Amino acid sequence: MSTQSFQSQRITDWLSSCDQPREQQQCKPLTEGTSPSILNAHLKRALQDMDIETPRAKRRATGVATPSTSKQRARDNSVPSLRSSTTTSRSSSPTKRQREAEIEFSKPDFDFQNRDDSKDWKEKNGGKVPLMKELLETIYTNDIATRASSKVLSKCETLLKEIQKCRDRNATEEAWSDAVIHPVLRMARKLSCCKECVDIINVKALDVWPIELLPTNAQSRLVGRKRVDYSIGLEMAHRNQIKPILSAVEDHTLNQTDHKMLRDRALCCHLEIKTERSPDDARFQLSTWCAAGFQKQENLWLWRHRDLQQPPIPTLAPIPLWLWKEKTVQLWVAVMDSENARIHLLDEKLFLIDEDDVGSLLKVAAAMAAVMEWGQRCYLPWLKKFIGWDEDDGALDSG
Numbered sequence: 196m197s198t199q200s201f202q203s204q205r206i207t208d209w210l211s212s213c214d215q216p217r218e219q220q221q222c223k224p225l226t227e228g229t230s231p232s233i234l235n236a237h238l239k240r241a242l243q244d245m246d247i248e249t250p251r252a253k254r255r256a257t258g259v260a261t262p263s264t265s266k267q268r269a270r271d272n273s274v275p276s277l278r279s280s281t282t283t284s285r286s287s288s289p290t291k292r293q294r295e296a297e298i299e300f301s302k303p304d305f306d307f308q309n310r311d312d313s314k315d316w317k318e319k320n321g322g323k324v325p326l327m328k329e330l331l332e333t334i335y336t337n338d339i340a341t342r343a344s345s346k347v348l349s350k351c352e353t354l355l356k357e358i359q360k361c362r363d364r365n366a367t368e369e370a371w372s373d374a375v376i377h378p379v380l381r382m383a384r385k386l387s388c389c390k391e392c393v394d395i396i397n398v399k400a401l402d403v404w405p406i407e408l409l410p411t412n413a414q415s416r417l418v419g420r421k422r423v424d425y426s427i428g429l430e431m432a433h434r435n436q437i438k439p440i441l442s443a444v445e446d447h448t449l450n451q452t453d454h455k456m457l458r459d460r461a462l463c464c465h466l467e468i469k470t471e472r473s474p475d476d477a478r479f480q481l482s483t484w485c486a487a488g489f490q491k492q493e494n495l496w497l498w499r500h501r502d503l504q505q506p507p508i509p510t511l512a513p514i515p516l517w518l519w520k521e522k523t524v525q526l527w528v529a530v531m532d533s534e535n536a537r538i539h540l541l542d543e544k545l546f547l548i549d550e551d552d553v554g555s556l557l558k559v560a561a562a563m564a565a566v567m568e569w570g571q572r573c574y575l576p577w578l579k580k581f582i583g584w585d586e587d588d589g590a591l592d593s594g
Contacts, residue, residue, distance in 0.1 A: 303536040313541035326512040333569040339561040351553045368468045383563035389571035394428035404453040408487040423467045423484045428460035429575045445498045451487035463570035466517040481516045489531040499583045522548045
């Protein structure tokens, strides 16, 4: 007797005895009207009893396209929703303990300095950081507030009333953004001398790309795609002039995003909005986003010196970071130490907004305008030189 006939006979014998107890339960006899699903269930159980593997149908993928390149494959297999999204919803924040652990064990290391320690650090190391002196002079010695017209002062009075309304209504971060912060940023741009060249970019729904730019923890896992609310962007050049540059550089972008409207922008400053009810993770968000930008610049540097067996260690310019929390506005300065893989976040200045003092809000707008002017006057030329861009012939040199 063949193996197939023997197995069929065993199935027939089992079906004929199915009225016997099985695991304390009675099997219902199979009749002529038994439904196919019940019959299949009996047959499947019989095959399992005889250690015969039940054949399975192959699953068919629905709407999944096979990546055509290794880069696209890596993008598809990585963290979902890496591309820019149309929604403005914010990802949930990790617990405070998780955030502290992620910062502590991340590479690069994050060194948060209070105001007193920041002063000591700048006295010892500030001279080694390009554009640090220019940035501090711009923040503390500008006369931008004196440019304010009566129309600007009237706008400040209106915004102070909006601040009070937001506080009374326990407004969300989105409400604060629409009613107060974005209008202040626009006012700061008007006060600056470079309003035609400065972009106020809403980056709430943009992710860091590629994800390798993000810091990693001790297990080399990504700590999270933390976003900020706004970035200040500077136009590198006319779009027709920048196209060959973007086609040459790594990932075809000059910053930590790949949005088609932003990849040719120099992001010189970032801002995060919080309320009293928000999770206390603003420093984590700002430092993570900023770290990705520093990593991108280091990658551009290595790409530029790709022909050298031992590329020189780059020295990066500082990045101002703003934290706006209702009536307090805090300015941090992030400095990258590429040699030791450490980012120093220096607590630089604290602004307190008084609803009865128009000048308190004007000082904030003037400081933001000063940072914008520093970006256009100092940071933009530095970045062009850093990546080896020869503006005369619109090409990149290899260093």
